[in-house]
Amino acid sequence: MFDRVYNFSAGPSVMPEEALLRAQKEMLNYGNSGMSVMEMSHRSPVFAEIFESTRQKLREILSVPDTHEILFLQGGATLQFAAIPMNLSRGETADYAVTGNFANKAAKEAEKYCRVHLAASTVPAHDRIPAQAELDLSPEASYFYYCANNTIYGTEWHYVPETASPLVCDMSSDILSRPVDVSRYGLIYAGAQKNMAPAGLTVVIVKKDLAGQELPVTPLVMSYQEMIKAGSMLNTPPCWCIYMLGLTLDWLQSVGGVVGMEQIKKERARKVYEMLDNSTFYKPHAQRDSRSDMNVTFRTESAELDAAFVREAAQHGLCNLKGHKIAGGMRASLYNAMPMEGVDALVSFMKEFERNHV
Amino acid sequence: MFDRVYNFSAGPSVMPEEALLRAQKEMLNYGNSGMSVMEMSHRSPVFAEIFESTRQKLREILSVPDTHEILFLQGGATLQFAAIPMNLSRGETADYAVTGNFANKAAKEAEKYCRVHLAASTVPAHDRIPAQAELDLSPEASYFYYCANNTIYGTEWHYVPETASPLVCDMSSDILSRPVDVSRYGLIYAGAQKNMAPAGLTVVIVKKDLAGQELPVTPLVMSYQEMIKAGSMLNTPPCWCIYMLGLTLDWLQSVGGVVGMEQIKKERARKVYEMLDNSTFYKPHAQRDSRSDMNVTFRTESAELDAAFVREAAQHGLCNLKGHKIAGGMRASLYNAMPMEGVDALVSFMKEFERNHV
Numbered sequence: 246m247f248d249r250v251y252n253f254s255a256g257p258s259v260m261p262e263e264a265l266l267r268a269q270k271e272m273l274n275y276g277n278s279g280m281s282v283m284e285m286s287h288r289s290p291v292f293a294e295i296f297e298s299t300r301q302k303l304r305e306i307l308s309v310p311d312t313h314e315i316l317f318l319q320g321g322a323t324l325q326f327a328a329i330p331m332n333l334s335r336g337e338t339a340d341y342a343v344t345g346n347f348a349n350k351a352a353k354e355a356e357k358y359c360r361v362h363l364a365a366s367t368v369p370a371h372d373r374i375p376a377q378a379e380l381d382l383s384p385e386a387s388y389f390y391y392c393a394n395n396t397i398y399g400t401e402w403h404y405v406p407e408t409a410s411p412l413v414c415d416m417s418s419d420i421l422s423r424p425v426d427v428s429r430y431g432l433i434y435a436g437a438q439k440n441m442a443p444a445g446l447t448v449v450i451v452k453k454d455l456a457g458q459e460l461p462v463t464p465l466v467m468s469y470q471e472m473i474k475a476g477s478m479l480n481t482p483p484c485w486c487i488y489m490l491g492l493t494l495d496w497l498q499s500v501g502g503v504v505g506m507e508q509i510k511k512e513r514a515r516k517v518y519e520m521l522d523n524s525t526f527y528k529p530h531a532q533r534d535s536r537s538d539m540n541v542t543f544r545t546e547s548a549e550l551d552a553a554f555v556r557e558a559a560q561h562g563l564c565n566l567k568g569h570k571i572a573g574g575m576r577a578s579l580y581n582a583m584p585m586e587g588v589d590a591l592v593s594f595m596k597e598f599e600r601n602h603v
Numbered sequence: 604m605f606d607r608v609y610n611f612s613a614g615p616s617v618m619p620e621e622a623l624l625r626a627q628k629e630m631l632n633y634g635n636s637g638m639s640v641m642e643m644s645h646r647s648p649v650f651a652e653i654f655e656s657t658r659q660k661l662r663e664i665l666s667v668p669d670t671h672e673i674l675f676l677q678g679g680a681t682l683q684f685a686a687i688p689m690n691l692s693r694g695e696t697a698d699y700a701v702t703g704n705f706a707n708k709a710a711k712e713a714e715k716y717c718r719v720h721l722a723a724s725t726v727p728a729h730d731r732i733p734a735q736a737e738l739d740l741s742p743e744a745s746y747f748y749y750c751a752n753n754t755i756y757g758t759e760w761h762y763v764p765e766t767a768s769p770l771v772c773d774m775s776s777d778i779l780s781r782p783v784d785v786s787r788y789g790l791i792y793a794g795a796q797k798n799m800a801p802a803g804l805t806v807v808i809v810k811k812d813l814a815g816q817e818l819p820v821t822p823l824v825m826s827y828q829e830m831i832k833a834g835s836m837l838n839t840p841p842c843w844c845i846y847m848l849g850l851t852l853d854w855l856q857s858v859g860g861v862v863g864m865e866q867i868k869k870e871r872a873r874k875v876y877e878m879l880d881n882s883t884f885y886k887p888h889a890q891r892d893s894r895s896d897m898n899v900t901f902r903t904e905s906a907e908l909d910a911a912f913v914r915e916a917a918q919h920g921l922c923n924l925k926g927h928k929i930a931g932g933m934r935a936s937l938y939n940a941m942p943m944e945g946v947d948a949l950v951s952f953m954k955e956f957e958r959n960h961v
Contacts, residue, residue: 250637254644257842262631265639269630273623279608279920281623283801283847286612286923319677319803320824323838327822354823438839443641445677445803445841462820464685465712466678480681481796483803484615485843489641562637565644 251587254565255396255540255578256418257438259587263499264492282488287481296482299491306494306502307420309427309450316449316469317477317487322347322417322436324467325447326354329413329432331463332470333388333455334359340386340410344402345371345395346571347415352390358460364389371398373535377407386410388431394419396439397569399542399576400535405429411455419539420448421497422581423507431455437486439539440581441493446486497581506581513579513588514538520592526599530574544574545602551575554598561594563587609945612923613754613898613936614776615796617945621857622850640846645839654840657849664852664860665778667785667808674807674827675835675845680705680775680794682825683805684712687771687790689821690828691746691813692717698744698768702760703729703753704929705773710748716818722747729756731893735765744768746789752777754797755927757900757934758893763787769813777897778806779855780939781865789813795844797897798939799851804844855939864939871937871946872896878950884957888932902932903960909933912956919952921945 252259275282278291285292300315309315320328330339334355341352342365349368355361362383365375382389389408392415394401401419406412411431420435427433432451438444449469456469465471466479500506518536521529521543530542545551551574555567568574577591610617633640636649643650658673667673678686688697692713699710700723707726713719720741723733740747747766750773752759759777764770769789778793785791790809796802807827814827823829824837858864876894879887879901888900903909909932913925926932935949 248632248637252638252642254642254647257641257643257645257839260639260642265631265641269627272627272630273620274606279606279922280610281618283615283623284610284612284618285615287615287802289612289923319679319841320682321677321838323824324678324822327824357820357822436839443841443843444645444839445844462715464682464715464822464825466681466685467822480679481615481794481802483677483801483841483844485801486803486841564637565647 250562250564251583251590252564253577253579253583253587253591255439255569255576256436257444258578258580259582260443260489261493261496261582263496264489267492268489283485285484287478287484292484295488295491299487299494302491302494302498303448306497307425307427307450312454313427313450313452314473316451316472317482318447318449318466318472319445319483321444321447322415322434323350325415325434325449326351327357328467328469329388329390330355330358331467332459333411333413333432335387335458336460337387338362338383338385340364340383340389340408342366342375342380342389342391342406343368344374344400345392346397347395347417348390348392351392351415355390359387362386371395371400372530373532374400374402377404380406380408382408382410384409388413391415394537394539396540396578397572398530399537399540400531401537401539403534411452421503421506422510422539424503437490442486442490445483446490493582509585510538510579510581513583513585514541516588516592517541517577517579520595524599526603527595530572539579541577541579542568542572542574544568548573550602553602557598558594561590563591563594608920608922609941609948610922611935611937611941611945611949613797613927613934614794615802616936616938617940618801618847619851619854619940621854622847625850626847641843643842645836645842650842653846653849657845657852660849660852660856661806664855665783665785665808670812671785671808671810672831674809674830675840676805676807676824676830677803677841679802679805680773680792681708683773683792683807684709685716686825686827687746687748688713688716689825690817691769691771691790693745693816694818695745696720696741696743698722698741698747698766700733700738700747700749700764701726702732702758703750704755705775706748706750706753709750709773713748717745720744729753729758730888731890732758732760735762738764738766740766740768742767746771749773752895752897754898754936755930756888757895757898758889759895759897761892769810779861779864780868780897782861795848797936800844800848803841804848851940867943868896868937868939871941871943872899874946874950875899875935875937878953882957884961885953888930897937899935899937900926900930900932902926906931908960911960915956916952919948921949921952
């Protein structure tokens with residue numbers, strides 16, 4: 246058996262070993278408090294310090310301006326699919342760019358609360374990102390919604406759309422992997438379980454002046470305005486996930502923050518795509534200029550060979566390379582905490598597998 | 604400094620040391636998977652086993668009949684305040700017994716989705732539980748809602764109300780502390796952070812034939828029916844909390860399950876109430892027949908003395924004894940994982956404090 250494997254899971258996914266080791270060390274007694282972080286009252290001074298320092302670190306690392314509030318919520322991206330139109334649409338029209346499965350789910354959920362205008366769609370292949378000129382923006386839109394990185398299909402927006410209405414972006418699978426000009430966004434959100442923390446935390450960064458117009462049917466904990474007023478503590482927050490986010494941010498700072506991480510992610514993705522481009526054995530899914538740095542999707546000539554690839558890779562300690570059931574094939578998720586050694590091991594294995602099966 | 608303190612926090616609260624030690628040991632490599640539970644895909648076989656075995660253990664320990672489904676959700680009790688009327692009220696009338704702060708919040712939130720009928724109220728003192736004969740039940744109610752244990756005020760329902768409509772019960776602060784006849788309930792729910800797991804998991808036990816009538820505005824992840832269909836995995840569940848629940852249930856089984864725990868909880872509460880009843884220095888808040896076994900609320904003759912009590916107790920390693928700001932005074936939460944030694948130490952300290960300040 247391997248002590249630690251290389252875990253290419255699309256989420257929940259690999260976390261920094263440094264963060265796990267610190268959590269292990271502090272498990273029964275955090276900072277001489279005599280208790281685990283899991284046991285702390287969320288109102289206690291010791292947890293308040295964890296909470297505030299984590300929020301502050303995130304603000305610094307992502308350069309979040311004072312115009313925007315950082316919220317630590319629950320319910321995952323899927324609850325945000327409802328919260329966003331509940332809070333921001335005023336029941337009117339919202340523009341959605343459907344470039345993958347989760348953007349599609351978000352648009353469908355929004356139909357419960359507002360008129361959804363399809364501003365772009367890449368159905369059914371979802372192998373590319375539409376260009377700015379392709380976006381069909383409605384003049385009366387309350388916001389423009391897109392998903393920055395499509396985990397299942399392996400495509401990523403490499404530009405920020407220009408729109409008259411506020412930008413709303415699902416950054417679940419590429420947040421903290423690159424610098425972002427937060428001031429250009431009305432709302433950014435991300436499920437934590439890819440680049441930030443264990444599943445159970447949703448980070449929402451919302452422009453404060455957009456909050457406060459929620460529909461009457463909005464549940465209290467889904468109101469951005471109420472959560473801003475309560476400092477994310479309207480009810481008990483997911484304390485352990487917030488603590489783990491803090492440990493992950495410490496590690497991220499040690500590797501150069503989002504600027505350092507962007508270099509690393511570009512290098513990780515370059516290695517795998519270069520291998521794919523030099524091979525006729527593997528077929529990458531995404532079109533070249535739409536490729537994701539976070540999720541590399543590819544296949545061989547047959548489903549049987551794909552299955553053999555996934556099975557043999559696991560025997561080499563390269564785990565969770567099976568593509569999503571919708572897309573098939575393989576998917577290598579190269580999130581922030583994936584060590585470069587894991588990428589090198591993957592590329593070596595891909596070459597070896599190709600040699601053995603051509 | 605103390606290595607581990609006695610933590611009387613009302614939630615999040617003390618967890619079994621056995622569970623924390625196992626989590627610590629398995630932190631970087633769960634069961635030779637080569638990864639932490641925090642890093643596992645929720646769709647992976649290794650996590651599916653954790654998930655299913657935890658659900659099964661809970662079903663066995665609480666004797667949940669096949670008519671009821673167990674859901675592992677996010678959002679806390681506060682999101683359930685909205686989910687319950689969204690799923691069960693059909694926009695009609697629901698009966699609420701307001702015996703404390705959280706029942707009151709639940710009733711207020713429900714007003715967004717249905718007609719709320721106040722079936723009982725103990726405003727403002729909340730120092731007692733209404734008798735069956737006091738309940739003003741509406742003939743057309745879609746359900747009857749109550750909170751089994753009022754954490755802030757320290758009162759607990761010691762009987763199950765008889766109602767024609769389905770019983771809906773918030774058991775956040777006394778679940779797993781005693782046997783419950785689940786078949787008598789339409790829905791039982793609990794935030795995990797008191798007797799079950801770290802904050803971020805909400806357990807819902809719902810009678811299957813009540814699901815499927817949600818209002819059109821119900822967010823997808825708040826629909827019981829959709830979550831039943833998806834086996835709680837409509838989106839990524841709070842995996843780490845579910846794992847910790849499993850470890851806590853293993854520990855609970857080792858002390859005799861809910862039957863064993865009820866004996867322990869009765870003994871814990873008896874010791875503290877006996878001390879209070881034998882003292883003229885301390886004043887218990889709750890009326891005798893409504894006293895909570897989980898949260899013992901009391902005060903001295905002055906706020907200054909109360910503050911001194913809380914401060915000196917902490918110096919003795921007895922932490923988080925300050926009452927909720929609404930209620931003032933002191934509160935000793937005696938949740939499942941509180942060791943009897945902690946209760947004995949509390950009683951000793953109370954006697955000593957009384958001697959020093961009479």
